[in-house]
Amino acid sequence: MKVLIATEKPFAKIAVDGIRKEIEAAGYELALLEKYTDKAQLLDAVKDANAIIIRSDIIDNEVLDAAKELKIVVRAGAGYDNVDLEAATAHGVCVMNTPGQNSNAVAELAFGLMIMAVRNFYDGKSGTELMGKKLGIHAYGNVGRNVARIAKGIGMEIYAYDAYCPKEAMEADGIIPVNTAEELYEKCNVVSLHIPATAETKNSINYELVNRMPKNGLLVNTARKEVINEADLLRLMHDRPDLKYVTDIMPVHHAEFAEQCPGRYFSTPKKMGAQTAEANINAGIAAAKQIVGFLKDGCERFRVNKK
Numbered sequence: 001m002k003v004l005i006a007t008e009k010p011f012a013k014i015a016v017d018g019i020r021k022e023i024e025a026a027g028y029e030l031a032l033l034e035k036y037t038d039k040a041q042l043l044d045a046v047k048d049a050n051a052i053i054i055r056s057d058i059i060d061n062e063v064l065d066a067a068k069e070l071k072i073v074v075r076a077g078a079g080y081d082n083v084d085l086e087a088a089t090a091h092g093v094c095v096m097n098t099p100g101q102n103s104n105a106v107a108e109l110a111f112g113l114m115i116m117a118v119r120n121f122y123d124g125k126s127g128t129e130l131m132g133k134k135l136g137i138h139a140y141g142n143v144g145r146n147v148a149r150i151a152k153g154i155g156m157e158i159y160a161y162d163a164y165c166p167k168e169a170m171e172a173d174g175i176i177p178v179n180t181a182e183e184l185y186e187k188c189n190v191v192s193l194h195i196p197a198t199a200e201t202k203n204s205i206n207y208e209l210v211n212r213m214p215k216n217g218l219l220v221n222t223a224r225k226e227v228i229n230e231a232d233l234l235r236l237m238h239d240r241p242d243l244k245y246v247t248d249i250m251p252v253h254h255a256e257f258a259e260q261c262p263g264r265y266f267s268t269p270k271k272m273g274a275q276t277a278e279a280n281i282n283a284g285i286a287a288a289k290q291i292v293g294f295l296k297d298g299c300e301r302f303r304v305n306k307k
């Protein structure tokens with residue numbers, strides 16, 4: 001059996017070594033395609049792969065057509081919007097993710113961005129502190145929970161909105177649940193996004209919603225660029241010069257944000273939230289173990305597509 005790691009944004013070497021150990025201990029072969037710049041390289045590498053470990057790499061119908069021997073794709077990470085699930089099902093390929101494995105790394109980066117923004121991007125001018133401020137966690141999943149844990153240490157007042165998470169679970173963590181996204185944005189000085197990119201959430205962070213934030217509101221995005229209605233946010237930031245936006249996922253309209261919102265906008269050049277040795281090791285090795293469990297025992301825990 002051949003397992004391919006196909007990562008345009010590579011894992012740390014220590015994680016690749018760990019994955020190799022798991023795969024070779026199972027008697028399989030490991031192949032590596034890192035930092036590829038062209039889809040043709042991916043199409044070529046998948047030809048004889050039985051299993052693939054990916055990150056944000058796009059697995060679409062064309063890739064699945066080229067991967068004639070493929071049985072399983074594991075997205076080493078949480079969000080699997082980069083995989084065409086219906087096409088995978090049609091090709092008889094199982095798709096999994098590795099939930100929770102990189103969530104602390106993403107949560108820590110959310111605070112890195114937050115602190116940078118409230119300290120005016122380190123321009124020397126007097127900023128503000130996070131302690132005592134109201135934090136709104138938009139979606140209380142694995143990353144949201146880690147954000148809440150860190151925010152407690154900082155001394156923030158923590159609110160969360162998640163249509164799919166029982167309020168009791170939030171309350172048990174000492175978080176104040178709110179009933180609607182609108183209420184979250186109205187209440188909170190800082191909103192941190194942790195929603196996946198789905199048909200329901202795409203473009204949902206719009207003018208009307210973000211405009212509910214109090215004066216000097218800060219929006220932090222370590223989720224996905226697709227959830228932001230960029231035209232709306234640009235227009236809002238023009239209309240509201242008090243608002244700031246910091247993101248780990250460069251907007252399509254990055255140049256416009258940078259030009260029109262100097263001192264109020266920042267984007268990392270490449271999505272860096274999960275880019276730590278620890279997250280790479282956790283998610284990469286979990287992916288390798290899930291592949292071995294699937295190929296040897298048919299274990300389908302963490303499967304995200306239909307059969």
Ligand code: 3PG
Pocket residue numbers: 009055056057076077078079080102223271272273274275
């Ligand atoms: C995820 O969905 O797990 C995160 O967004 C990290 O994505 P990455 O592996 O592409 O850095």
